[in-house]
């Protein structure tokens with residue numbers, strides 16, 4: 534699957550976002566090396582600290598479905614931002630933990646702007662055990 538297609542799946546997932554507090558919907562789509570796609574959207578909570586980002590929703594769904602770390606090929610993320618969306622720091626740690634430093638990432642917005650990057654570029658010198 535091409536990254537353009539994966540970004541389209543992230544856009545579709547974005548429509549499912551539960552974001553009544555920020556009204557800021559985010560979609561993610563995580564591609565496995567064997568071609569499966571796990572969708573993610575942000576899920577907010579009145580207890581704001583419990584909000585979960587789209588990227589983590591996608592990764593956690595994949596792990597719950599039995600995916601192992603480093604089984605992933607690419608991640609696409611989209612939001613209604615001026616430029617390509619930027620994952621938060623918590624997501625960057627989860628992305629590199631489960632996706633590995635070489636995971637391909639396409640960041641986008643609703644205007645068609647995109648940025649291709651990697652997990653390592655998103656979080657240099659990441660903490661690991």
Ligand code: THU
Pocket residue numbers: 552555557558559574575576577584585586587588610618619620621624
């Ligand atoms: N959020 C994401 O889901 N992904 C990102 O890349 C950036 C921010 C969400 C949007 C809103 O729900 C906020 O983070 C809540 O923590």
